[in-house]
Structures are given as structure tokens and as C-alpha cells.
Amino acid sequence: MSSSIPMNRTRKRQGFLAVFILPFGLLFTLFYILPILYAMWQSTRVVERDGTFGAAREVFGGLTQYQNVFSNTEFWESIGRVLMFGAVQVPVMLGLALLLALLLDSPLVKGRRFFRLAYFAPYAVPGVIAAIMWGFLFSPNLSPFDWVMTNVDFMSPTLVLWAIAIVVTWVYTGYNMIIIYSSLLAIPQDIFEAARLDGAGQVRIAWSIKIPLVVPSLVLTTIFSIIGTLQLLTEPQVFKTFSTAVNSTYTPNLAVYAASSIPDYSLAAAMSVVLAVATFILSFSVLKFTQRKAD
Amino acid sequence: MSILTTPKRRREAASGGNSLHVGPRPAIMSRLAAMTIMIVATITFLTPIWWLFVASTKNRSDLTSTNGLWFAEWNFGTNVSALLDYRGGIFLQWLGNSAIYTVGGALIGTLLAAMCGYALAKYQFRGREVLFNVVLGGVLVPLTALALPLFLMFSMVNLTNTFWSVFLPSLVSPFGVYLSRIFAAASVPDEVLEAARLDGSNEVRTFFTVSVRLMFPALVTIFLFQFVAIWNNFFLPLIMLRDESIMPVTLGLYNWNSQVSQIPELRGYVLIGALLSVIPLILMFSLLQRFWKNGLGSGAIK
Numbered sequence: 090m091s092s093s094i095p096m097n098r099t100r101k102r103q104g105f106l107a108v109f110i111l112p113f114g115l116l117f118t119l120f121y122i123l124p125i126l127y128a129m130w131q132s133t134r135v136v137e138r139d140g141t142f143g144a145a146r147e148v149f150g151g152l153t154q155y156q157n158v159f160s161n162t163e164f165w166e167s168i169g170r171v172l173m174f175g176a177v178q179v180p181v182m183l184g185l186a187l188l189l190a191l192l193l194d195s196p197l198v199k200g201r202r203f204f205r206l207a208y209f210a211p212y213a214v215p216g217v218i219a220a221i222m223w224g225f226l227f228s229p230n231l232s233p234f235d236w237v238m239t240n241v242d243f244m245s246p247t248l249v250l251w252a253i254a255i256v257v258t259w260v261y262t263g264y265n266m267i268i269i270y271s272s273l274l275a276i277p278q279d280i281f282e283a284a285r286l287d288g289a290g291q292v293r294i295a296w297s298i299k300i301p302l303v304v305p306s307l308v309l310t311t312i313f314s315i316i317g318t319l320q321l322l323t324e325p326q327v328f329k330t331f332s333t334a335v336n337s338t339y340t341p342n343l344a345v346y347a348a349s350s351i352p353d354y355s356l357a358a359a360m361s362v363v364l365a366v367a368t369f370i371l372s373f374s375v376l377k378f379t380q381r382k383a384d
Numbered sequence: 385m386s387i388l389t390t391p392k393r394r395r396e397a398a399s400g401g402n403s404l405h406v407g408p409r410p411a412i413m414s415r416l417a418a419m420t421i422m423i424v425a426t427i428t429f430l431t432p433i434w435w436l437f438v439a440s441t442k443n444r445s446d447l448t449s450t451n452g453l454w455f456a457e458w459n460f461g462t463n464v465s466a467l468l469d470y471r472g473g474i475f476l477q478w479l480g481n482s483a484i485y486t487v488g489g490a491l492i493g494t495l496l497a498a499m500c501g502y503a504l505a506k507y508q509f510r511g512r513e514v515l516f517n518v519v520l521g522g523v524l525v526p527l528t529a530l531a532l533p534l535f536l537m538f539s540m541v542n543l544t545n546t547f548w549s550v551f552l553p554s555l556v557s558p559f560g561v562y563l564s565r566i567f568a569a570a571s572v573p574d575e576v577l578e579a580a581r582l583d584g585s586n587e588v589r590t591f592f593t594v595s596v597r598l599m600f601p602a603l604v605t606i607f608l609f610q611f612v613a614i615w616n617n618f619f620l621p622l623i624m625l626r627d628e629s630i631m632p633v634t635l636g637l638y639n640w641n642s643q644v645s646q647i648p649e650l651r652g653y654v655l656i657g658a659l660l661s662v663i664p665l666i667l668m669f670s671l672l673q674r675f676w677k678n679g680l681g682s683g684a685i686k
Contacts, residue, residue, distance in 0.1 A: 208426070214662050233435055
């Protein structure tokens, strides 16, 4: 950062930095770094018994727990499930968010303030409450759309994943739209003047000028959405009470939760680490892939 | 790697006044198509909230027997007082808990993040880049991945199922540090700091008297981000808390909802409770609209 002040004078001048950095640094170490290290350590532990009825002891087991994770078919099924979910839900949600942001930014629409708030309102609804609400909306005897719900069972094994996708899309589309919209607002006005004088229509302007310029915010929203998808927990956890099709290992995080309630903390920790690494690799590849395309 | 996209308010004001239309006025058909899409989307987004409101005005038999999207007999007051009386007013307690977890956590967390991000932006010191990169790595670590190890750590010191086990981890916001570093670099000029220094103010006092004021709109954005993050972090309280009296409202309603099949009257309480816990948030978001509508885009990575 070119604008910083050189602080190479006495040690005394630097003392105040501790006041700025230490409070956050301490809590960050305690509640971010330490848990990550702890999870890694815990994932290398195995329980050993002296004979069949002997006392349980935790000992170092190397990568045993990771072997258990990799041979755990339920865990991999849950990963496959959220990947399938993400492959459909993320493009649909972000496409919708982009469309609405472009419309909101175009001169075709009046009443921006109202629409902006209306689309953002679902984001104010916490995930648990949104899922409970939609659970009721999907239930045939309570839903106002009972003529749909009696014919289509959204809580069936084939559809419940997409019912969850509807809930997630409902909550997060407006949030993503706002991120894209505010980067549309940041585009300097004069770029459009020339295009308009050349007779380019709104669709043409959106396609050839606006969309390429908001790619960074699309990358950001894609990464956030991928993280959110792999970490899916709240909505399926709530839907367990509405549908028998959602079992305790439906998503990777539910599998972690299930393993920790056995309690098999070492397996749960190993799953957490695998999941975090998978999340990191996936979001990092999206970042790299889009950057390479932009070059 | 990061840039600040400063949204131009000027432009929004201009487009509101219709001075934006330089070329030929858009055809009436495309105007109609655009408005249709916007209105259909509005109806889709608002219908569930409308349904929740209507449902919370009904008694138990009307809830299943009348049209879900329109009112029957008005029982809103009765429902609310029944909810507030239920089990000694535990619902109000949950709302209060949620307020402390979210408002308290986000206020303190924003201050801590702002101080750290400010120091990263305005001062040169050894290890600055390392610190920033570690914090940036923290942004990519999902909160849910931390919940289980946090539980294990708190159980080692016998502090699970306490207020602090949820409150303390909520104070940490790496994303807040990242944002406030960007905002501080953009909105606090070095000249101002130099002037304060010449006036004899020390760095910490300058931060609280001058810099905080300059960074205020940004701090509201960080506050909102963290508020929502704490409010939505369901895994941590789920795994930590057993004692009903310290639960946030989301966990409390979740527990009620899991018991609906045994205790049917809970369904009504869940509905009205959901509505009551959503209203303050929607109000807050509409009051703070001018902050988040610009601020949310500022973290975009280039």
C-alpha cells in the first residue's frame, strides 16, 4: 500500500500497534487458528482398548482416520449430493441475481428503492427460520399452494434436494444481486455514452459492456456460493423434521455432526479437515480459472 | 489484488432523475417486459413472508382450513400473547439472547476488526503482509468447519453450554479486517493523521476521534455483515448449547419445530415466533439501506 506512513523511528512509536492488533489477533488465534490446529491434531488420534472390555485410550494413529473417511461411502455420497446441488443451484441463483441486477441498473425500470429492498428482504430471514417457513409451504395440508403440493411431493427422496435448493435460492438471490448491482453502479457513466450514441440497445449494452465489467463480483459471489454449498447444514437439518428422505448423513456437515454425536470426534475432525481442504481447493480453482480467462 | 470499487452515488441520483437517457427512449415493449420480470420476482420473494404474516393472524383451525394467502378471523394479538406466555415467556428470553449475541458480538467484533484493518492499512511494520495473508486465509475458512473443534476445545475447559462459548467465537471476523483495511486505505488520508500528530494527539486517540468518524459508513457495512454471520451461524449454538435459557431464538424455534409432531400447538408458536424474530431484521435493513447497498460490493476481488 503506497499510502502508509513509514514507522521506522523508535520502538516507542510502535507500541500503539499492539493496542490496534492484539485484541483481534488474540481472539483470532484462540478461535480460528487454534481450532484448525486442534482439528488436525484430533484427526490423527485413534481409540485403542486393552482387550475387549479394557479402558479406552486415545493414541496417535497417523492417517488412520483419513483412511476411514476415504472408505466412508456415506460421506462421499453426501459430497456428491452437494456437488450436484451446487452445479444446478449456483448457476441458476447467480444467473437470476445477474438478470435482476442488470434490470435494476437499466433505465427500463422504475421504483429501484422498492425492488432493491423487496429482493433483499429474504436475506434478513435467518436460514433456520427460512427453512421452517418453506417446510410449511411445501406441506400439503398447510401450504397456500395445496393444489401443487398434493400433486408434487417436494419432501420425496427425489425432490427434497431441490426443495432445499428453492429455499437457498430464495434466501441468497437478493444478497448476490446487491453485490453485483453495486459493482454495476461503480462503472463510470461515460463508457455508456459512446455506446448509446452508436445506437446500441440496452440488451447490447448489458451483454457487451456491463457483464464483462462485473466479472470480479461474479467471481466473488461464485466463491461464496461454493463455500456455502459445501457447508450446507441448516436447511437439511431443519428438513429432517419434514422429510424422512433427509438422513443424518445427507450433507457433509450433517455427516460431521452425526459422527460427533456418536461420539467419534477423531473421525468427525478428519471429515472436517477433508471438507475444508475440498472447499479451499474448489474456491481457489474457480479464482485461478477465472483469472486465467481474464488474462 | 484487491481494489475498492467506489460506487458512485452521483450516478444513482442522476438515473433517478432520468437524465440518463441520452439515446432514443427505450421501446415501450422492453420497458413492459422488464417491469413484468421485476414484479414477478417481487411477488416470488415476498409471498412467503406475506404467508407467514397471514398465518400468524389465524387460530389453529383456520390455519389449515382457510386460504393461506388471505386473512380469516383476526387473532394476531391472541397468538402473540399466547406465545409470550408459553413456558414462562421463554420466547422473549430467546429474542433477548439473540439480541445480545448478534448486536453485542457484531459491535465489539466490528471495533476489533476495524482497529486491526486500520493498522494494516495505515502503518508499516514487520510481519504486516504475513498477518494480512493469514487473516485473508481465515476468510475462506467456513464458520461451520470451526464449530466442532471449538466444541472440543471448550469442553476441555468445561465451558460448553455457556453464554461465552457462543459469544466469544462470534467476535472474530477476518472478513471485517479485510474490508476495514480496504476502507481505511480509501477513506482516511495520511494528511489528516499527520495533522492530528502535529496537534499532539497520539495514534490511538486519533483513531477513536478522527479515523472512526471517517470510516463510519464502512463500519456500518462491517457491522451488518457480522450481524448476519452471527445470526445465521446455526451450527455453533446447535453443537454448544443444551440449556434453553441461553439459546438464541433460531435454535429455540428449531427445537420447537422438531417437537411439533408430539406437541401440535407448537406449530402456531413456531409460525408467530418466526414472524416476530424476522420483523426487527427487516426494519433494520430498511433503515440502514443506504449503507449496505453501496458497501456490500466493496469486497469484490479483482
